[in-house]
Every structure is written in structure tokens, then in C-alpha cells.
Amino acid sequence: MGKETGLKDVPDTLLQRLSEYLTAKTGLQFLNKNRDNLHRNMISAMTDFGFEDVVGFVEWLLSTSPTQEQIEILASHLTVGETYFFREKNTFETLEHSMLPGLIDTRRKTDKRLRFWSAGCSTGEEAYSLAILIDRLIPDLRDWNVTIIATDINAFALRKAGEGIYSDWSFRDTPPFFKDKYFERVKENRYRLLPGIRKMVTFSYLNLSEDVYPSLQNNTNALDVILCRNVLMYFAPDYIRRTVERFYRSLVEGGFLIVSPVETSQVYYSQYATVRFRDSIFYKKDTLKEKQGYRVEKHVEKTISLPPAQKVKYGISKKLPHTKRYDLPKKPAVQVLTPNEEADALYRKGFYREAEERLGPIVSNGRSSPEALVLYTKILANQGKLADAFRWCEKAVSADRSNAYLHYLLAVILEEQRRFEDAKVSLKRAIYLDHNFALAYFALANLSLRLGRIAEARKHFNNTTEILSKYKPDEIIPESEGITARRFSEMISAVRL
Ligand SMILES: C[S@@+](CC[C@H](N)C(=O)[O-])C[C@H]1O[C@@H](n2cnc3c(N)ncnc32)[C@H](O)[C@@H]1O
Structure with missing residues (x-):
């Protein structure tokens, strides 16, 4: 390789670390037999990053936490983009x-x-x-x-x-x-x-x-x-x-x-x-097939062991760490889940119908918590039942009008229903209730963009950026499902208005 390129070879141990690093960032696999390829790809990528020495480039890469833009550049050198109309x-x-x-x-x-x-x-x-x-x-x-x-x-x-x-x-x-x-x-x-x-x-x-x-x-x-x-x-x-x-x-x-x-x-x-x-x-x-395959019965499902839901800013339950599907504990029940927690666990596993069955009777009795209503709304929205999701989200809003997140969630559903002006009103309400609601500003910017209102979109993107500047780069933005401030800013700059 060195002779071929006139560049110093990347030592095998460094190449091994590089391949693990790249897999962690992109999911792509770099097998031993393709190491020459990886080496060549790094040589072609290094100039985009301003390097002239591939070993120095790889060492630098391994010592940084790359931005989305850097991953994009790397990916363009590592991936195969072969495609055509009506392929296969x-x-x-x-x-x-x-x-x-x-x-x-x-x-x-x-x-x-x-x-x-x-x-x-x-x-x-x-x-x-x-x-x-x-x-x-x-x-x-x-x-x-x-x-x-x-x-x-x-x-x-x-x-x-x-x-x-x-x-x-x-x-x-x-x-x-x-x-x-x-x-x-x-x-x-x-x-x-x-x-x-x-x-x-x-x-x-x-x-x-x-x-x-x-x-x-x-x-x-x-x-x-x-x-x-x-x-x-x-x-x-x-x-x-x-x-x-x-x-x-x-x-x-x-x-x-x-x-x-x-x-x-x-x-x-x-x-x-x-x-x-x-x-x-x-x-x-086909969740029925899944249930048969795993022989999941009602009483067994109750034993899924999950940490209790954590609360975040708007009192909405935070994402739980993913557990393997029905990875049932070998020993009998450790923790009995409440119906809400069961529904949450099912929701996180993509068992939306079962989650709806579990939570439906509880929310229908009219005495459920805002968290349960939000979960139920999401369960319905994830099944494409937008009209029902809208109805339940409205109930949640009526029960807690000052909850900015609920107005935001309603706006997401309204936009999906193509009720753009209504969505805008809900987003503005969310922002009125929380001037620092980055996600709502971002949604408003994207909605304006979708409607071709560029100046308006630019204004809302700027507002989002301003709010994001108050966070540390690695801080997670509230209600964003794990997006950090840095990633958010990159998403905005990727729009390039
Ligand atoms: C061979 S093309 C397939 C295109 C099209 N699906 C087809 O079958 O014709 C593979 C695509 O997967 C993309 N890709 C590779 N890793 C990815 C990742 N981690 N996330 C998203 N896309 C990825 C590549 O950038 C590339 O455009």
C-alpha cells in the first residue's frame, strides 16, 4: 500500500481501532479482507479534512468526537451509493x-x-x-x-x-x-x-x-x-x-x-x-406471530423488568433504555408493572396494538394521568390512527392547558393531518407557554419551510439557534428523544436556507 500511494502505511493495530471506531459511528463493517480498501478510503478522505498524512489523519480522527458534518464527509468516502430506477x-x-x-x-x-x-x-x-x-x-x-x-x-x-x-x-x-x-x-x-x-x-x-x-x-x-x-x-x-x-x-x-x-x-x-x-x-x-413465537402470556408479560419511568421537564415519561424484545428474566417476577408501565414497555417494543389494549380501558375511565394520555396519544399516532390520537391529545390539553409539550404534540399530529394553520397555532401556544422550547421553534421553522415561507422559516431557525446556544453542546434538549444541542445545531445548519 505504501509503495502504491507513496504514503506511509497505517499500522494494523491503528487500522483495527479505526475500523471499530467507524463501525460504532456508522454501523458499517470493515472486514480484514477489506482493510486495503479502508486504507484507500482514508487516503481519499484525508484531504477533505485538510490532512496530507494518512497516519496523522487516522490518529486525529480517533481522538475526536466527530460532528454530523464530519460523519457525512467520512460516509461519502466509505459507502457504496450504487442504485438505479426499479432496481431488482x-x-x-x-x-x-x-x-x-x-x-x-x-x-x-x-x-x-x-x-x-x-x-x-x-x-x-x-x-x-x-x-x-x-x-x-x-x-x-x-x-x-x-x-x-x-x-x-x-x-x-x-x-x-x-x-x-x-x-x-x-x-x-x-x-x-x-x-x-x-x-x-x-x-x-x-x-x-x-x-x-x-x-x-x-x-x-x-x-x-x-x-x-x-x-x-x-x-x-x-x-x-x-x-x-x-x-x-x-x-x-x-x-x-x-x-x-x-x-x-x-x-x-x-x-x-x-x-x-x-x-x-x-x-x-x-x-x-x-x-x-x-x-x-x-x-x-405481525405482533400475533411474535406473541405465539415467544409464548408470551399475560401474567408473564407482567414480569418484564424495567427501571421505573423517569420524569422530565413537562412531566412526560422519558425514554426507557431499550431492552431486548421479551427478554424475559429466568427467575419469576421481580417487579410487577402497573398497567401504565406495561403499556409503556409494550409501546417501546413496537407492540402498539397490545399497548393500546392495555391502556385503552384505563384512559377511558376518565381518571388517568397526563403521562398516560400522552402515552396513549403516541400509541395511537404510531399506528397511524391520527383522528383518535388527535382526540386524546386534545383531552390531555384540556386537562393541562399550561403544558407546552402537549400543545407541541398536538401540533405534530395536526401537521401530519395536513392541518398546517392549526398546527402553527398550537406551536405558537407551546412557545407562548415556554419561550425556551427549542423543539417547538424548530418545528415552526420546518412548517414555515414546508409552506414555502422562507423568511419566516429563517426567523424561527434563528430563534432555535439562539435557544440552543444556552445549552452545553452535549446537553440533551428537553423532549427531543435524546438529541444533544450540538446535533440540533447541525440539523439546522444542514437546512442551508
Ligand atoms: C447501495 S446504496 C442502496 C441504495 C438503494 N437502497 C438501492 O437499493 O438501490 C447504500 C446506501 O446506504 C447508505 N448507508 C450506509 N450506511 C448508512 C447508515 N448508517 N445510515 C444511513 N444510510 C447508510 C449509503 O450512503 C448508500 O447511499
Whole structure:
């Protein structure tokens, strides 16, 4: 390697530490046989960080706590962004002919709402293929509330995705009519996706190896379908497990996780029901299957050992540390959970229906605590039951009008229901009650952005930044589900207005 590059080799021990460090930050696995590759990637990354000596660069990297921006840069050198429209045709044919028609029929009779996530979307071809499919399958799309989010760790890829301009190489497996119908030629070998389709997809940065989903905040909750294809194959086993478990909690009951055919496995998806459609295998969230598999009975569930819920600023129970799904203690009951705690434990494991069953009778008796109402609201929202979530959140607000968080939660639901002006009013109430509510300012900024009100958005982003400056960089922002002030500031600068 040294001879090849004219640079000093990174010693094996340092390379080993580097690979562990990078796995911890990105989930990516760097096997011994790929060490030369890693070495080469570091050489290509070091200039972006202003280094001329790869050993010095690696040593520096290992001694720092990287910012999101630095991780983005590193990721762009470490990841494979290979993708194209309608990649793995069988999967899209199954979606088009077997899976989506049933789902669309069901939703047509209820709330006309569908939610998709392309996780590890690279330059966007996967998410846009899905958008085109939806456009083809739902003639009255205007009357529907369809959300397609697409996320990646590589900010450069995301920027390209947002532009929606592609070369012939991205169309390598699509018939000619496809390009003619959905794209306009902008110059030689450059085609721009029609704005109507482009607007159907929202791109954002998300590192799948971080515990930031499911979350109402970044819209990674209550999903019907998650496409995470050709991503997990690059992850270390532990990170695959954690990611797949978080996806489970991000899905609604009956929702599907779709991986690429080479990523199917009997080990990693045992929590899901395996569904064979034509030539494809999809993984379905089916809590009944899960319960049978684990033989969880009511009295046993009561023995799940969890630390008591902690209280935070607005009296809402704080995230509990994740425990393995139904990792039941070998010895009999240590701690008997209250129904609220049981519901909370079920909620955190993605068993939303069971959590609803447990908490429903308690909140319905009209004497429940604000914490229980908030939990119940979230349980409903995570199942996509927005109208019910709204109703219960309103009850919580009526019971405690001066609770800023409740107004914020109501705003999140209202925005999801596309009641943008109402959402704005609720956010303003939250801010009126707590002038330092960073999350509410941030939500207001994003809402303004969504409505195309740029000056307003800028003002609210500035307010958020000002509030964040009062926190230490590693301090966790209240009600943010674990986001530090530093990370928050990076999220704001990533918007680049
Ligand atoms: C081969 S592409 C897959 C694109 C598309 N899903 C497909 O199948 O065509 C893999 C993508 O995963 C992304 N990726 C890798 N590690 C990630 C992580 N920790 N979080 C989010 N995205 C990640 C890479 O940046 C890259 O864009």
C-alpha cells in the first residue's frame, strides 16, 4: 500500500481501532479482507479534512468526537451509493401487482393515508421509483395523504436526490417509455424528474446506526412499508439486529420491511412474519406471530423488568433504555408493572396494538394521568390512527392547558393531518407557554419551510439557534428523544436556507 500511494502505511493495530471506531459511528463493517480498501478510503478522505498524512489523519480522527458534518464527509468516502430506477424488478413487480393494490384498497375505505420510507436511499432512484408506482396505482392521488420519506447518511447523495436529475446509467433497467413519460431532457444525457413526482418525496439525513427512530419528530413512525435494500449487507451483525428491531417499531401493525433478495436471512428477521409473494420475500410486522413465537402470556408479560419511568421537564415519561424484545428474566417476577408501565414497555417494543389494549380501558375511565394520555396519544399516532390520537391529545390539553409539550404534540399530529394553520397555532401556544422550547421553534421553522415561507422559516431557525446556544453542546434538549444541542445545531445548519 505504501509503495502504491507513496504514503506511509497505517499500522494494523491503528487500522483495527479505526475500523471499530467507524463501525460504532456508522454501523458499517470493515472486514480484514477489506482493510486495503479502508486504507484507500482514508487516503481519499484525508484531504477533505485538510490532512496530507494518512497516519496523522487516522490518529486525529480517533481522538475526536466527530460532528454530523464530519460523519457525512467520512460516509461519502466509505459507502457504496450504487442504485438505479426499479432496481431488482421482481420487488417492484410484487409491490405493483400483489402488495400495494391490497393496501390501497383497504386504505381507500378508511383514511386514504399511506406512509413509506426508503432507508439508505442514496441518490433517490428507489424512492422515486416508488413515487412513480404510487402515482400509477392511485388515480385520485390528490385526495390522499401519501408520505414518502427517504434518508441516507451521505449528504452528497441526498443533495443529488433532491435535484432529481439523472443520467442514462440510472435508467439501465427501465423501458424507454419510462424516461419519456416521467422525465424531461435538460441536456445531453441529463434528465429531470417531473416536479409532481419529485415533490412526493422528502429527503433528509438519518444515520441508521443511531437510536433516532421511530420518532414522530422525523416522521419515522407509523410506516406502512420500509424499503431498506442493499444497505444492511454492509453493516456489522449487531447493527443489523438493532436496525431491524427499530424498523419493527417504526412500522404499523401489518406493515412491511423490504430488503434486497441477497439480504434475506433466517437469523435477523425472526421477529417478523415471512411473507412470500411471487418471487419475493417481504417481512411483515405481525405482533400475533411474535406473541405465539415467544409464548408470551399475560401474567408473564407482567414480569418484564424495567427501571421505573423517569420524569422530565413537562412531566412526560422519558425514554426507557431499550431492552431486548421479551427478554424475559429466568427467575419469576421481580417487579410487577402497573398497567401504565406495561403499556409503556409494550409501546417501546413496537407492540402498539397490545399497548393500546392495555391502556385503552384505563384512559377511558376518565381518571388517568397526563403521562398516560400522552402515552396513549403516541400509541395511537404510531399506528397511524391520527383522528383518535388527535382526540386524546386534545383531552390531555384540556386537562393541562399550561403544558407546552402537549400543545407541541398536538401540533405534530395536526401537521401530519395536513392541518398546517392549526398546527402553527398550537406551536405558537407551546412557545407562548415556554419561550425556551427549542423543539417547538424548530418545528415552526420546518412548517414555515414546508409552506414555502422562507423568511419566516429563517426567523424561527434563528430563534432555535439562539435557544440552543444556552445549552452545553452535549446537553440533551428537553423532549427531543435524546438529541444533544450540538446535533440540533447541525440539523439546522444542514437546512442551508
Ligand atoms: C447501495 S446504496 C442502496 C441504495 C438503494 N437502497 C438501492 O437499493 O438501490 C447504500 C446506501 O446506504 C447508505 N448507508 C450506509 N450506511 C448508512 C447508515 N448508517 N445510515 C444511513 N444510510 C447508510 C449509503 O450512503 C448508500 O447511499
